[in-house]
Amino acid sequence: MRVEAGLARNTLAAYRTDLEGLGRWLGERGVIDWSDLDEDRIIEWLGHRRTGGAAETSVARGLVALRMLVRFLILESGLKKDPTARIPTPKLKRLLPATLSPEDVERLLGVFLVDGQPPDWRAERDTALLEVLYAAGARISEALGLTTNDLPPDLSSLRLHGKGDKMRVVPLGRRARAALERWLENGRLTVVRQRKAAGAGMASSSVFLSRSGRPLDRSSGWRRVKEAARLAGLPESISPHDLRHSFATHLLAGGADLRAVQEMLGHASIRTTEIYTHLDVEHVQTVHRMHHPRG
Template identity: 35%
Template sequence: MSWTSHIKQFKAYLQLERSLSPNSIEAYIQDVKKLEQFLSLRDPDKDPLSVTDTDIRDLLEYIMELEMSAYSQARIVSGIKAFFKYLLYEGDMDHDPSELIEAPKLGRKLPDTLNLEEIEQLLAAIDLSKPEGQRNRAMLETLYSSGLRVSELINLKLNSILEEINFFRVVGKGNKERLVPVGREAMKHIKLYIDHYRCHLDIKPGHESYIFLNRRGAQLTRVMIFTIIKNLATTIGMTKKISPHTFRHSFATHLIEGGADLRAVQEMLGHESITTTEIYTHLDRDYLKQVMLDHHPRS
């Protein structure tokens, strides 16, 4: 029996026998689908009855690589455990591969994640009356919209913008190039910055191609991005310790928690495969764009 059939029956069980709320049921189903998506990367024919504890541990390692919060990881483990307990209860399996899997300790320190309200508070705190305000808004919208590393952000060039398809051409670690979809808000603010602020700068020779420049017309540094974000956090009285990576972490977490395909998130982040047997598949750009539209909070 396929994943689809087992998941459908599991959903009916949660509805009829567990009497869970629709939101709780959907959370359980999404957790199981994350396991299905992950395992299909390595073996498209893998069915739920052949899942091992190693398969589940590999998924958790993968999710840890994306730095999801300990709470989110624990919830995924809970959903997967419920699914295999159901299969055991129904007699479909004679052992539970999730039995010895432990959820991460909720006290374990991981990078803070910003919720959508906090993202919007930070964006609203940017003073757009100042010349650099539009630049800062464009940069933060880009970090959250595309999940870029800070090094990738400061190295974005004008020819990186593929405006006709709303993508960036990004050069990441190991000089590897990838296409990353850009949210409409981010693209709007990038165009405003380029058309109404950047065009008035006295740009230093050698820096003409970079999108984001300082007041002296030179490429921005990593330290400057950290400082901008830190000052905004102070402005709104935020106590979380945040950095440019917080936006990348929030981007990935919000997409995954919203039900996005793990393969798509991996590709947008530019992550290497973390398991030696995984076949890394480049996904169609229209599919990546649709994932953004369907699952990103500001899309």
């Protein structure tokens, strides 16, 4: 299914979780074969998810996952009918992404520094990670998926591997380059040497490493961003994706071309990028109401 649909790894994992949950729910009700699944059961399952507290986005995703499975079974296993055909996909509100102010970004990116410098290898790594997330608009999975082969010698850009294994090159600014260079030449090198000295073999080629020399995993990356937000006095809801949203919004607010921002974000459709123009319009309207004498 992943190969045919070009699904990203995280999307595939979410679909698998949805379908496994559906399988357990059906099993509890005596439905043991996908061919016995009918429209009424699906509607009941969607209602069960809602009453269980699932967000409407999760409910919609579960239905999409089921539709993909049914389509696969029709093509490959001779399933005769599509029980999802007449079920409408839940309508979702188009929520505007959360965006940090430039001042909040400054506080967040500098939170691990002492007198302008990182005090240890972990601070070097975490500062470099935060800088990459904001400077390149990278998803957390893209940043943590970077290897040393994705970096040119001058660190002027990053080669990011996005959804559906699509690759793009994004430029890096001066401060992000400095933070990344500091981590690569100091903290990361220390971790690599310690692993070798301990007889544990070569460290991973990943840019961002754990203390053991293994790739920093997604949950650890999330925790470090959350810790940075806490130390900076920002809301606990701050996530790595908020830095990506801020990257796009700040570029557009500064006059960047929409198509260029689309390329840097790795969006397949310009419509996905356009949400950031709506966000900036809302900000302008708020400023107008607050400061214009006739606002």
